[in-house]
Amino acid sequence: MFTTISKTKRVLFHLSVAAYAAISITACSGSESGGEVTVVTPDTQTPPPPPPSAQTYVVDDSQALQDALNEVRAGDTILIRGGRQYRTNYRFPGETIRGFTLANSGTADAPIRIAGDTSNDTSAPVIDQGITSTDEDSVVGIYLLCASHVVIENLEIRNVHSSGISSSLGDCASSGIKISNTHIHHVYGDTNVGGIRLSRTSQVEISNNLLHDIYQSDRENTTPIVTADSENISEIVIRQNHFSNSDTGVRLQAQNDKHLSGIMIQDNHFELLDKAVVGLTHSLNGASSANSKLSELQIQGNLFLETASAIDLDMGDTREQSQGLSVVNNTFHDIERIAVNLSGIIDITIYNNIFSHVERDLLITRASSQMGISTNISEMDYNLFWHTDYSASTGPEWLLDLGGTNPQTFNNFSDWTSAFTDTLHAHLQSDPDQVSKFMDPLFSDSESLDFTPQSTFAINGGYHGETLGAFTDGKRPGPSNENP
Structure with missing residues (x-):
């Protein structure tokens, strides 16, 4: 009717x-x-x-x-x-x-x-x-x-x-x-x-x-939200959106004793932002720290373009351990400061990504403010790194445990691939990026925002032989009406 x-x-x-x-x-x-x-x-x-x-x-x-x-x-x-x-x-x-x-x-x-x-x-x-x-x-x-x-x-x-x-x-x-x-x-x-x-x-x-x-x-x-008791938040999908001209694209916040879980951030186009994806914990009502956490977050198939920082997840201000982060098949291009910045999360996997023209820091892990809260990368490999101003033996940098008791800086890709062997750093479980390459992905037409890679390694160098980055199977990240 x-x-x-x-x-x-x-x-x-x-x-x-x-x-x-x-x-x-x-x-x-x-x-x-x-x-x-x-x-x-x-x-x-x-x-x-x-x-x-x-x-x-x-x-x-x-x-x-x-x-x-x-x-x-x-x-x-x-x-x-x-x-x-x-x-x-x-x-x-x-x-x-x-x-x-x-x-x-x-x-x-x-x-x-x-x-x-x-x-x-x-x-x-x-x-x-x-x-x-x-x-x-x-x-x-x-x-x-x-x-x-x-x-x-x-x-x-x-x-x-x-x-x-x-x-x-x-x-x-x-x-x-x-x-x-x-x-x-x-x-x-x-x-x-x-x-x-x-x-x-x-x-x-x-x-x-x-x-x-x-x-x-x-x-x-950014004053935290204060509301009455609520259920924990789960089943979150943020897919095929275009974010631009804002401080933040997606902001994930867990307060006091609440949990965020089962989150998928997939196939989005992030551009001209200060930070594309932000995650944090918040304590309220005078509490010294929170008992909140983030779990099972997947960041997959996104384009991070001309952002100051791409992924910034600080879950270290809590007495609960955050766990389960996958950063898979994303394309990072023209990142002014930091590609990935993490604290207070374990079971982190980072693979099948393209990091192109990251100007300062490719990866930072930071010390947590709470005792017993760890940050740990279980696997980081099958990635491609590239910058026309650098080579495998020059910058940019990877930093572990920034602000903590065992800070380590790796000034080039060659040093980074032996980071665990050389330091036995607690933030790593093995040497990272053993199969990864430092080489030009040969994007089809970056000026027209076509970041489809053409180099042989980028096309078949993924974890199971997949194409690296976000531009796979002829698709582009972002709304369907923006894609040819």
Whole structure:
């Protein structure tokens, strides 16, 4: 059934009207509301059809959109007509966050769908809240207030404060959120800014989105989210997105005693960022340290291009051991500072990657601040390293246990390949990069962002004879509509 909501048909609640990271993922605990992003992966199988009673609301103005959000139930769809702009100051009773607000949930079998209608060759509908600076009032694009099992797709969200899409930051957890084919940009705020900002949310998939120009005025102070007790966060998929012009691409944060696990960051295009992937632990409420951890994180098939630092995971400020990190088949090119920076994680594998033109440090492991928390690379091999200004016997550098009791610096690839034999360093289990090469990958056309390697080793030098780097089997990282 199709229901068209217009200005003549409105059902309203009685109410008193009164960047930071493109995606930020937080497992949190505490007692107050705050602001951060949590992303997670749902079941990727095709869900069964919605129940026969499901309705489709077709909306074409701002008030009609909020009316439909108030009315929808499990299995319903809101189609937002393309070629139009939508704006609201709506605030749900008792909430401080304003924006188009959904306070109802779907089910795993019958999610609520919010989609742009781009039929008849119209452009995607635009949610534009008119925010142009970080010091304006908080108005997000779409606010998911205790809402679970929601699909959001085919929208453009811009000129918003704090976030383009935000989950509830209060006492309720959510699950089953899928966001795809959405363009989020020009997000402003002072702290805890995110293009997609989800807290206490599991089973989420973020895919095929374009996120850029996310601004946080207080870059040095990212206040952790504080919320009521929550479940640990798991099943997170961030796939085929394009991140650019922001401080951070993906931010993973575990607070107090909460855990983040089962995370896949795959086939994304990271460009023009200070740090592409950040992970950290946070202690709250005056605690000296956290009991949080990160486990089973896979970073695979991504392009890290012209970023200051690519992967920065500092899980050392916790009494719990983080475990299980795979960095596989990524392409790193034009990295200004550090390609991979790690602390407080064991069972690390790094293989089948191409590191091209890393200007300073290829790998840093740092000492943890807590006794008994280790960093350990179980395997690092089948990688290709290249820089036109260096050779195998010159820089850049690999550093182990930076800030710790046994710091070691390896100034060139030749020294690095005997790092364990020469030092028996606790951060290594064996000599690294025994099969790896220092040689030109011969990219097809880096000027046109085609980093398909052509050198013989890059084509078949992988762990099981695979092609190295992110450009394999004719695919490119990033949204499908950006790829030929």
